[in-house]
Amino acid sequence: MCLTIPAKVIAIDNPMPDFPVAKITVEDSKGARELKSLWLPELKVGDWVLYAYDTAVRRVSEEDAREILELLEPKKHIDISRLDTGFVEVLKSHTAGTLSRDGIVRLLKTEDPVETETLFAEANTVRQAALKDFFCIHGIVEFSNHCVRECHYCGLRKGAAGVARYRMTPDEIVSTVEDAVRKRGYKLIVLQSGDDFHYTDETLVDIIRRIKKSSKVFIFMSVGERSLECYRKMKAAGASGSLFRFETSNRELYNSVHPGQSYEKRMKLLKGMKELGYYIASGFLVGLPGQTVEDIAEDILMMKEMKVNMASVGPFIPCVSTPLSAHPAGSAELSLKAIAILRLLMPKAKIPVTTALETIESEEGRRLGLSSGANSLMFNLTPERYRGEYRIYPNKYHGNAEVWEKYGLFNEELSYRMLEKKMFEAFEVAK
Ligand code: 5AD
DSSP states (O other): OEEOEEEEEEEEEOSSTTSOOOEEEEEETTEEEEEEEOOOTTOOTTOEEEEETTEEEEEEOHHHHHHHHHHHSOOOOOOGGGOOHHHHHHHHGGGGTOOOHHHHHHHHHOOOHHHHHHHHHHHHHHHHHHHTTOEEEEEEEEEEOOOSOOOTTOTTSTTOTTOOOOBOOHHHHHHHHHHHHHHHOOOEEEEEESSOTTSOHHHHHHHHHHHHHHOOOEEEEEOOSOOHHHHHHHHHHTOOEEEOOOBOSOHHHHHHHSTTOOHHHHHHHHHHHHHTTOEEEEEEEEOOTTOOHHHHHHHHHHHHHHTOSEEEEEEOOOOTTSTTTTSOOOOHHHHHHHHHHHHHHOTTSBOEEOHHHHHHHHHHHHHHHHTTTOOEEEEEOSOHHHHTTOOSSTTOOOTTHHHHHTTBOOOHHHHHHHHHHHHHHHHHHHO
């Protein structure tokens, strides 16, 4: 669903009182703007409304409005008077399309808090200009924690001891999605599992078909390295997107933490998915052993070059029963900088605040992510009884979905259409 944004009404253009309000002017921290308005009887100047994209959809109390604004507004004031001119030049080079690898490294490496805040603020401005406060809330159903892979960082790796493995049945998966759509207003749902071949291609296809038949929802599959043929069949059944990270663009690093897998094979599959017309959600981890800032700059450029539609970046979090259990977690700040730079390079892409970032920074991670260029949140819809066992890393953050859902756009048609429009735009840009 789309997240609606609060603003105060400062003028109403309603020449015919018996007619639905057609045009209103609202004011928020960025100034005044005109909105179309749905039928909001007795709306007065001074009231607060929630809007999504360019349409006001609901009146809210000032108290509720302030609750969501608190979560969205960047808190720090930036003093730009003492910024290094070299930094400003690099930062602004994205507008001319000339932000280079060295420039990206410069931005990633800064340890000056004012420069960092300025980078985040610039990304926020680019997001605002390109997407007009279009924030999305998506859901994820983690339907199986079985995995045949041995990724060194992942708590669900085949050899990890102490994991109570589970598989949801197709019926459970379908009804979980149906409930999320019907009762909670979700319009885009990710179905994620380990690389679990217990589910045959046909089973996955059947699950997708059943969901598409009963619910108006976009389905993104996150089921790992399966055959391209499987991805073709899932697409034909109605899947729209694929969430498939390349994890790192450094081939040696990739191969060193993914025993038995190959970088070439993964990239080939990713390209194949793109050719099949999937909406591509891909990305990388921040903080893998030996990973350098230069590697991260390459990761960022690779996302741009591949024209991914959704750019997903999160810090590595160490997990027991893995070879990297003693390796320090990736930096939240570096992840946020990567998000901000991705926004500068890909103004219209969807950029989620990843659960890993929330896990390190909790609710603050959401706010920081959304004010540093990200524009979507992913909430966990896995049934309670399985949730604790989907432990790719420990203490996964599940908090506070309610406060955000409360501001989701429940108008079925409008919300679905907006998402469709945005996905289409992202596709067009990425061609
Ligand atoms: N820390 C952070 N992210 C992880 N992932 C897997 N294990 C970890 C971890 N320990 C990420 C991978 C994978 C996604 C589903 O979860 O990037 O693609």
